[in-house]
Amino acid sequence: MRQIWLVAGSVFKESVRDRVPYSLVAFAVLLMAASYLISQLTAGQDLKIIKDLGLAAIATIGLLIAIFIGIGLVSKEVERRSIYSLLAKPISRASFIIGKFFGLVLTLAVNVGAMTIAYYAVLAYMNWMAEPGVRQSWPAPATDVRLAVPIVLILAQLTVVTAIALFFSTFSSPLLSALLTLGIWTAGHFNADLRNFQAVVDSPPAVYTARTLYYLLPNFASFDVKTQVVHGDAVPPADVALTLAYAVVYVAALLVAAVAVFRRRDFK
Amino acid sequence: MHAIKTEGLTKHYTVGFWRPRPYVALDGLSLEVAPAEIFGFLGPNGAGKTTTLKLLMQLVYPTSGAAWILGKPVGDLEVKRRIGYLPENPYFYDYLTANELLTYFASLFGYRGEERRRRVADVLDQVGIGAERRMQLRQFSKGMIQRVGIAQAILNQPEVVFLDEPMSGLDPLGRRDMRQLMMRLRDSGCTVFFSSHILADAESLCSRVAILAGGRLVTTGRLTDMVGFELRGWELIVSDVSREKLAALGTRVTRIVPLAHGRFSLELPPDPPEALIAELARHGGRILSLNPVRDTLEDLFVRQIAASKPREPVGA
Numbered sequence: 001m002r003q004i005w006l007v008a009g010s011v012f013k014e015s016v017r018d019r020v021p022y023s024l025v026a027f028a029v030l031l032m033a034a035s036y037l038i039s040q041l042t043a044g045q046d047l048k049i050i051k052d053l054g055l056a057a058i059a060t061i062g063l064l065i066a067i068f069i070g071i072g073l074v075s076k077e078v079e080r081r082s083i084y085s086l087l088a089k090p091i092s093r094a095s096f097i098i099g100k101f102f103g104l105v106l107t108l109a110v111n112v113g114a115m116t117i118a119y120y121a122v123l124a125y126m127n128w129m130a131e132p133g134v135r136q137s138w139p140a141p142a143t144d145v146r147l148a149v150p151i152v153l154i155l156a157q158l159t160v161v162t163a164i165a166l167f168f169s170t171f172s173s174p175l176l177s178a179l180l181t182l183g184i185w186t187a188g189h190f191n192a193d194l195r196n197f198q199a200v201v202d203s204p205p206a207v208y209t210a211r212t213l214y215y216l217l218p219n220f221a222s223f224d225v226k227t228q229v230v231h232g233d234a235v236p237p238a239d240v241a242l243t244l245a246y247a248v249v250y251v252a253a254l255l256v257a258a259v260a261v262f263r264r265r266d267f268k
Numbered sequence: 269m270h271a272i273k274t275e276g277l278t279k280h281y282t283v284g285f286w287r288p289r290p291y292v293a294l295d296g297l298s299l300e301v302a303p304a305e306i307f308g309f310l311g312p313n314g315a316g317k318t319t320t321l322k323l324l325m326q327l328v329y330p331t332s333g334a335a336w337i338l339g340k341p342v343g344d345l346e347v348k349r350r351i352g353y354l355p356e357n358p359y360f361y362d363y364l365t366a367n368e369l370l371t372y373f374a375s376l377f378g379y380r381g382e383e384r385r386r387r388v389a390d391v392l393d394q395v396g397i398g399a400e401r402r403m404q405l406r407q408f409s410k411g412m413i414q415r416v417g418i419a420q421a422i423l424n425q426p427e428v429v430f431l432d433e434p435m436s437g438l439d440p441l442g443r444r445d446m447r448q449l450m451m452r453l454r455d456s457g458c459t460v461f462f463s464s465h466i467l468a469d470a471e472s473l474c475s476r477v478a479i480l481a482g483g484r485l486v487t488t489g490r491l492t493d494m495v496g497f498e499l500r501g502w503e504l505i506v507s508d509v510s511r512e513k514l515a516a517l518g519t520r521v522t523r524i525v526p527l528a529h530g531r532f533s534l535e536l537p538p539d540p541p542e543a544l545i546a547e548l549a550r551h552g553g554r555i556l557s558l559n560p561v562r563d564t565l566e567d568l569f570v571r572q573i574a575a576s577k578p579r580e581p582v583g584a
Binding site: 013014018080082085089091092264 | 281322325326327328329345346348349351352353354355357358359360361363364368372373375376377378417420421
């Protein structure tokens with residue numbers, strides 16, 4: 001267990017010293033600040049726009065960090081051969097993979113945390129600037145604590161994306177890993193359509209394939225509760241718990257697969 | 269118990285994308301290395317030295333055969349605690365300082381707190397890295413990275429250390445330090461297994477060597493048994509004597525090579541050279557040096573490599 005945390009700490013240290021996540025988080029904060037200006041052009045919808053854009057910025061920047069760091073987690077070590085001296089130390093290949101995963105999840109959590117603070121700061125400013133009458137017309141307060149729900153689910157979704165990127169990183173090149181991860185991320189958002197494929201196609205093999213893909217691909221639509229929360233609707237806690245449990249199971253399955261592939265790998 | 273033992277260790281790779289075909293990187297290597305010896309693993313480029321070391325570190329898996337380190341199968345985590353490894357042309361995390369890298373590796377070995385700090389400082393001192401230890405590795409030269417590589421290989425006070433081309437990238441001072449370090453390790457009871465194609469290093473350090481060519485073991489044994497160190501002749505440097513006078517010595521000189529400033533290098537047969545030296549002196553010649561020419565590891569190496577069969581395709 002200690003070895004896993006040591007590897008995770010090393011990944012975190014690397015990302016702290018890398019300028020890319022800083023620039024991305026800075027870009028997200030700028031985007032949130034800009035959303036305040038955009039909101040001035042839309043009478044009555046200003047708060048919703050800020051909330052929507054802010055959550056979208058957190059999700060997009062988090063996705064970029066997850067994919068572009070995740071795809072290099074293993075392949076970069078193999079390419080540069082830094083893995084040779086590391087795996088000669090008393091550390092199993094499984095601990096190495098799991099440590100890499102938790103290191104990136106920790107990095108994502110810190111970055112999402114930083115963006116969340118900036119998000120609430122913009123919303124607090126909005127709240128402070130608004131007239132009392134305008135405030136009363138909002139379906140939910142500006143600094144609604146329930147906004148934490150979509151943010152937690154965004155982080156859970158990013159954790160799944162990290163596991164996918166890491167899985168591909170164990171056997172393919174960074175470019176191919178990025179394309180495959182982006183492909184799965186996109187397909188994962190339209191996963192629900194695959195479930196009812198028989199409604200649009202008659203071919204049984206196509207329906208069977210679609211149903212198999214439905215179970216194999218991640219269902220990212222269930223992680224997206226942004227619209228509900230922004231409109232002040234409640235998200236049932238049971239749904240959130242189920243989605244989080246789904247993420248845990250999906251990540252565990254991907255990590256088992258990544259370890260299985262990585263254990264057999266030759267480093268030529 | 270042997271420090272290292274391999275039995276029929278074989279590794280085939282598949283090469284080629286459109287028409288994949290097998291390539292024998294290592295073919296049935298059986299080897300035994302005793303504790304507390306410096307063992308030289310020699311061979312030309314592509315002989316299979318690095319593949320063997322990767323198999324011993326379980327960075328690649330054998331196609332067939334097996335290997336043991338300190339009596340346990342390779343890859344055993346308990347064994348990894350007791351060994352060190354320097355890869356060929358090592359690369360480390362360049363965002364870390366030398367101090368941070370070694371602290372990270374020391375933590376993997378279970379060192380903590382003050383003991384870890386002292387151990388890291390001690391090995392960095394041993395490899396001659398001073399104030400640079402607080403610089404990020406991206407600012408290090410190739411030779412400095414090699415020194416860091418050596419430091420991480422001896423960090424855990426290993427019982428067996430594997431060094432893949434340890435002299436690579438080191439300047440003459442660094443190579444001298446490396447030789448001294450290897451001898452210190454041996455004297456402290458550590459087995460040193462090092463691969464090299466620099467034969468002078470192997471000759472000055474090793475008690476036993478193995479020569480590999482085309483993925484096969486060509487020969488192995490004690491250096492003193494393999495290289496007879498028999499006298500093959502003499503090399504005499506002489507001046508103040510004409511070329512004609514030297515030519516008149518006939519078959520008593522096998523070769524005459526003119527050097528700068530009127531000097532000549534003479535190759536003589538193994539017979540005692542005193543009479544010849546006296547004759548040269550009578551002709552006014554001045555003897556500058558006389559050195560015995562003996563069989564060297566290089567001679568043995570060249571003979572063995574020339575006699576070895578080329579690599580065969582799998583199934584041939």
